[in-house]
Each structure stands twice: as C-alpha cells, then as structure tokens.
Amino acid sequence: xxxVQYRTIGGGPEVVEVPTPEPGPGQVRLRxxxxxxxxxxxxxxxxxxxxxxxxxxxxxxxxxxxxxDALGDGVTGVAAGDAVAVxxxxxxxxCHACARGAENYCPRAASLGIQPPGLGSPGALAEYLVVDDxxxxxxxxxxxxxxxxxxTDAGLTPYHAIVSSLDKLPxxxxxxxxxxxxxxxxxxxxxxxxTGATVVALDISEEKLxxxxxxxxxxxxxxxxxxxxxxxxxxGGVGAQAVFDFVGAAPTVEIARKSVALDGVVQIVxxxxxxxxxxxxxxxxxxxxxxxYWGTRTELMxxxxxxxxxxxxxxxxxxxxxxxxxAYRRLHEGAVRxxxxxxx
Ligand code: NAD
Ligand code: ZN
Ligand code: ZN
Numbered sequence: 001x002x003x004v005q006y007r008t009i010g011g012g013p014e015v016v017e018v019p020t021p022e023p024g025p026g027q028v029r030l031r032x033x034x035x036x037x038x039x040x041x042x043x044x045x046x047x048x049x050x051x052x053x054x055x056x057x058x059x060x061x062x063x064x065x066x067x068x069d070a071l072g073d074g075v076t077g078v079a080a081g082d083a084v085a086v087x088x089x090x091x092x093x094x095c096h097a098c099a100r101g102a103e104n105y106c107p108r109a110a111s112l113g114i115q116p117p118g119l120g121s122p123g124a125l126a127e128y129l130v131v132d133d134x135x136x137x138x139x140x141x142x143x144x145x146x147x148x149x150x151x152t153d154a155g156l157t158p159y160h161a162i163v164s165s166l167d168k169l170p171x172x173x174x175x176x177x178x179x180x181x182x183x184x185x186x187x188x189x190x191x192x193x194x195t196g197a198t199v200v201a202l203d204i205s206e207e208k209l210x211x212x213x214x215x216x217x218x219x220x221x222x223x224x225x226x227x228x229x230x231x232x233x234x235x236g237g238v239g240a241q242a243v244f245d246f247v248g249a250a251p252t253v254e255i256a257r258k259s260v261a262l263d264g265v266v267q268i269v270x271x272x273x274x275x276x277x278x279x280x281x282x283x284x285x286x287x288x289x290x291x292x293y294w295g296t297r298t299e300l301m302x303x304x305x306x307x308x309x310x311x312x313x314x315x316x317x318x319x320x321x322x323x324x325x326x327a328y329r330r331l332h333e334g335a336v337r338x339x340x341x342x343x344x
Contacts, residue, residue, distance in 0.1 A: 002344070003126035004324040006041075007057040009049045013041075013125075013325045018059070021122065021130045023072035028131045030066030030084065034149035035124035037324070037331050037340040038062060038182060043271055044119065054120045060324075061342070062088045062116050063153045064124025065145035068137075077134050083145065084137040085152050085304065086124065088116045089294040093133060101297040104160070125324060127344045138300055141308070148307055150182065150314045150339040153294065155303040158187030160295030161244055161267040162194065163302075168241040168265050171196030176231060176259055178202045178223060179246035179270060180212035182339040186312055187244055190303075192216040193311035197241070200234060202227050202255065211315065211337060223252065231259040239284065240264060248272040248291075260287050267292055316341045 001020040004013050023029040041060055044052070064086040068078050078084070091098040091106025092114060098106050106114070114132075117123045122130065131137060140148065162169075169175055175197040177184050184201065185208075191199045201212035202223040209220040219234065221227040231240055239261035245252050248270030256266045257276050263286030266276060278289045295303075306312045315338025319327040327340040 001127035002321050003059045004061065004321060004342070005057040005059050006045050009052060012045060013060055013328050015322055015324060018126070020128050023070050023075075023130050025073040026075060026133060027072040028068060028075055028078060028134055028137065029070040030064070030086070030129045030131060031069040032064060032066045032124050032127060032129050032344050033083070033145040034065045035061040035342045035344070036063030036150035036152070036154065037327055037342065038153055039331060040271065041118070041328070042332055054115070058118075058120070059122040059126050060118050061123035061125030062118035063150050064088070064117060064129055065140060065149040065152070066124075066129060069128065075134055078137060083140040085140050085149065085300070086117060086129070086131055087136045087138055087297045087300050088118070088152055090114050090116055090121070090132060090136055093135060104294040104296060125321070125342055127321070135297070138297070138304065140304070143304060143307060146318060146341055146343055147314060147316055148304065149341055150316070151186070151303045151307055151312075152300060154182040154314060154339050155186045155190070155307070155312065156295035156300050157269060157292070158183050158244065158246070159190050159303045160299050161269055161292045162187065162190050163299065164290070164292065165242045165265050165267060166195060169195035169197040173197045173241040174200060174231075174235045176200045176202065176240040176243040176256070177212070177217070177246065178243065178252045178255060180208040180217070181246065181334075182336070183269060184246040185211055185215050185338055186314060187246065188212055188215050188217050189312040190306070193306055200231060200240065205334060207337065215315070223255065225255070227255055228258040235261070242267065244269060246270045248274050250274040257283055260284060262286050265290065314339050318343055
C-alpha cells in the first residue's frame with residue numbers, strides 16, 4: 001500500500017510503498033477514508049535527532065477515519081464495512097484515567113510503549129491503518145468521513161479545553177481564541193455552541209481573521225501587543241474569563257497573560273514553546289493556567305454529536321495521498337484554510 005512517511009530526520013514527509021499491515025489478535029484494520037494533517041506533525045518533523053522519540057520510519061497521520069476492513073483474532077463489536085473515526089490518544093485501557101475514557105491522560109501509556117497512531121504507531125496517512133483495540137473506534141454513522149475526520153483532533157482538542165472551562169463562560173463572559181487555524185476555527189464554533197461567551201479571535205493573517213468571523217467570532221483582532229488593550233476595552237476593563245491559545249508561542253502566551261481576567265483561565269493548547277509563569281504579580285489573582293492534551297473518548301463522541309446537530313463543521317482542503325507533501329508544505333507556510341485532509 002502507499003503511505004506518507006517521515007523517514008529521515010529533517011527529510012520531511014515522503015510518499016512511499018510499504019507492506020499492507022495485517023491486524024494481530026484484538027486489532028482492527030481500517031481502509032482509510034480520510035486523514036487530517038495537524039501542525040503537531042511539523043513539530044515532530046522539526047525535532048533534532050536527540051529529541052525525536054517517535055521511531056523511523058513513521059507513517060504520519062493522527063486524525064483518521066475509515067471503514068472496518070479486517071478483524072484480528074477475537075475482535076467482536078464491529079463488522080466489516082462499519083464507518084468509524086479513530087480515537088487517537090491511546091492509553092492502557094485498564095487504569096483509572098482510561099476507565100473514565102480519559103486515555104489522553106493515561107499515566108501508564110508511556111512506560112508501556114503505547115503511542116498514538118501517527119505519533120509513534122503507524123498513522124492514518126496510508127491506504128490502511130491498524131487500530132490496536134476496538135475501543136479506539138467511534139462510529140461515524142452518517143457523518144461524512146472527509147468533513148469530519150479532523151474532529152478527532154482539531155475538534156476534540158479545543159472541545160476538551162473549552163468544556164473544562166465551562167464554569168468560567170456563562171452569558172456575559174468573554175472568551176479569547178488565539179490562532180484561527182485548524183484547531184482555532186473549530187474552537188470558535190464550539191465556544192458558540194456550548195457557552196454563552198462573546199468570542200474574540202486573534203490571528204496574524206487577514207485570511208484567518210476572515211475565517212474566524214465567518215465561523216462565528218463576534219470580533220477579530222490582529223495578534224500583536226495592541227490586542228491586549230483592545231481586549232481590555234471590549235470587556236470594560238475586566239479582561240477575558242478564558243483565553244484559549246492555539247499557538248502557545250512566547251508572544252501569544254504574553255497576550256494571554258495580560259488579557260485574562262481575575263479568576264480567569266488560560267488554556268495553552270499550542271505547542272509553540274511559550275512559557276507562562278503563574279504566581280502573584282505575574283497572572284491576575286485567582287487565574288489559572290493549564291496545558292491540556294487532546295481529549296477523552298466521550299468528548300470525541302460529543303464533538304461528533306455537535307457536528308451531527310450542525311453546530312460545528314470543519315473547513316476542509318482536500319488532497320490525494322500523492323499531494324500530501326504539498327499539503328504539508330502549505331500547512332507549514334500557514335496557507336491552509338481550516339484543515340488539510342488527505343483522501344487516499
Ligand atoms: P494551524 O497551522 O492550522 O493554525 C495555527 C494558526 O495560528 C494559523 O491560523 C496561524 O496564522 C496562527 N498564528 C501563527 N502565529 C500566530 C500568532 N503569533 N498570533 C496569533 N495567531 C498566530 O495549526 P493547528 O493544527 O491548528 O495547531 C495549532 C497548535 O496546536 C500547534 O502548536 C499544534 O502543534 C498544537 N496542537 C496541540 C494539541 C494538544 O493536544 N495540546 C493538539 C493538536 C495540536
Ligand atoms: Zn494534532
Ligand atoms: Zn491507562
């Protein structure tokens with residue numbers, strides 16, 4: 001089969017021919033119907049050799065959807081032809097976190113060598129994908145796989161951050177979204193769907209600000225230090241009760257720090273390396289800072305339900321497997337509107 005792999009440090013993604021994988025006992029093989037490209041893939045591909053921990057060659061793609069194609073020994077509960085989305089943050093399945101569906105916070109995964117597809121295990125940017133356990137499959141039902149595959153990360157990750165801040169976001173509150181890219185443009189819609197907040201979106205690109213307005217931001221601002229004053233003035237001097245930073249770089253966490261309200265929350269979702277020291281005289285009194293990771297299996301079901309209800313959608317740029325390196329290049333340049341999705 002064909003797959004998109006990261007094969008050499010610094011070498012970027014390549015389209016290659018690899019053996020079609022066979023599902024082992026308990027595993028399920030999917031024929032991939034859609035796979036999304038995430039900026040985290042670039043984070044991984046930009047790592048120097050001494051920091052890289054995902055194995056080579058690595059088949060990329062941690063947003064996956066497919067139809068069940070072959071069952072390993074002992075698998076029950078799904079049948080060939082079932083349309084599914086893949087829950088990516090695989091855990092051990094046995095601990096307290098996993099029992100709650102929060103496999104994204106499984107404390108045993110690392111020591112057991114369990115890694116998500118596309119981030120250590122072979123990923124979804126291929127014609128076939130082997131999923132380690134049937135519990136990592138969520139039925140898609142009548143949702144279109146290409147339109148909804150990115151809900152498994154670009155939808156789930158903002159949703160997880162937002163629902164953990166729901167108590168901060170009643171009617172009359174303000175939420176700031178920094179970065180209206182793949183995650184951010186879905187985050188804006190989730191905020192509109194599940195909170196009463198006024199949504200202010202920041203980006204450095206005019207096109208992304210236009211997209212932010214289109215998907216529901218009440219106001220948009222250029223992401224520079226002047227945004228801090230603008231957010232203060234939009235909120236009558238109070239600041240934003242929640243700031244979701246989908247960039248997470250030094251300049252954006254500084255905007256977050258200076259725009260969050262007393263007793264507010266900053267959720268640093270982007271992995272741009274910015275640090276936000278909390279403590280008296282650094283962050284407003286009562287404010288908390290959190291760096292959430294991906295989301296729970298139940299939350300994935302909820303995001304898919306939001307899409308089914310028409311409350312959130314993903315703006316999709318469609319590519320073939322052969323075009324994946326080009327799609328990655330566009331993502332790197334910040335040119336993708338919404339999410340780039342590969343249809344093998
Ligand atoms: P993306 O490239 O689709 O979107 C990034 C957006 O940020 C773009 O619109 C870009 O114009 C904008 N941007 C860049 N610099 C900016 C700045 N200084 N101020 C405001 N906006 C700026 O990326 P994505 O796939 O949506 O991922 C966003 C971030 O989230 C990445 O760092 C990614 O690695 C990370 N991520 C984290 C998790 C997690 O679990 N925490 C999950 C997925 C992705
Ligand atoms: Zn991702
Ligand atoms: Zn676990």
